[in-house]
Amino acid sequence: MTVDGRATRGDATRQAVLDTALDMFAKQGYRATSVRDIAARCGITHPGLLYHFPTKEALLKAVLERRDEVDRAEADDGVVDFANLDGRALLAHLVASAAKNATKRGIVELFANLSVEATAPDHPAHQYFVERYASLRATLIRGLDALASAGVLRPGVVPATAAAHLIALMDGLQIQWLLDARTDMAGSLRSYIDTVLTEPLAGP
Amino acid sequence: MTVDGRATRGDATRQAVLDTALDMFAKQGYRATSVRDIAARCGITHPGLLYHFPTKEALLKAVLERRDEVDRAEADDGVVDFANLDGRALLAHLVASAAKNATKRGIVELFANLSVEATAPDHPAHQYFVERYASLRATLIRGLDALASAGVLRPGVVPATAAAHLIALMDGLQIQWLLDARTDMAGSLRSYIDTVLTEPLAGP
């Protein structure tokens, strides 16, 4: 879409490239996917693609931004603001995300692949992931602090430690699930959360 | 070494290649490291290298096997058999491993990279990782079962679930540590273990 709301042909192609790139980065990883492959699946040639995204790296960044938009849109079912959920709702949201991820192998592969690749300081997505982890960690600590104040955190649980555990569990369980789809990411995460709270998390 | 115990020049080269490959796969990932680069750092050409290991894939497998040998040798400080440690010693060993890993960024990068890459069923190291995870999981469940029988497991802790948590934590904490070296892998792991036991793990 252009700023004034009219869709052009170029924008349609741009969208198709973005969707296809997301799918292929997800299934094969960023490094293992070539610009040519993406272009071919969109019915154009690779210089055609590079007209819209000048480099492969620019395409990756656009894909990540688009992914965040989609996630935000989905979370806005009830116009919820993730960063300001109350403690229990925040933890419930993590479990729900894990359950939803189990229906999207491609997305899980993309982020599992990238979060390791992007660990290298010179990776195009390095800064994106540094910020992503820092922000998630901060949100979790805030939520756990609130739960501590409300007295529903099991004594001895340190918010910063539990936050690190939660993030590690989400990442680690994804690897186990990718290796063996019988892994219950959501259930496993929930059972950790229940050891942290004085009263189990409600819900499905 | 040849079967009868005599070292030959070829064997020395073989060893150098193995060590160098481990180092470079670790620092840059398997896919991003070329056979040429490895050969050059060994002072030979790449066809020279391919005489010893017919393909890059064969080299990877040899590196993984070598890594396991070294790990086993290190664990055998006191001639300990990892799979038959008693429960507490097994958990203490995990913490010690995490601490040791924090001195070897290369190795951590190699395994973090590979455990995600190898999630793809057609990856050369797929079977290796499937078996690695299954065996670690089995060992952990056995150890936790023993602790449960001894009555030192906090009530409500399910061995299979705690085993999945421990593996996920080790993998996930590695990613956080690679992103930010201030992450305390060993401490974080230990604090999870302490929530699972009725009495904290002794030791440094």
Added chain:
DNA sequence: GTCTATAGCTTGATAGAC
């Protein structure tokens, strides 16, 4: 056991026509 030389392929990116 290691070399030179090279085949044969894929990659990301650019120039310039239409």
Added chain:
DNA sequence: GTCTATCAAGCTATAGAC
């Protein structure tokens, strides 16, 4: 906006000399 054509560079792997 998309194409053809092409570049320069990288890769794994092989053939055959020494």
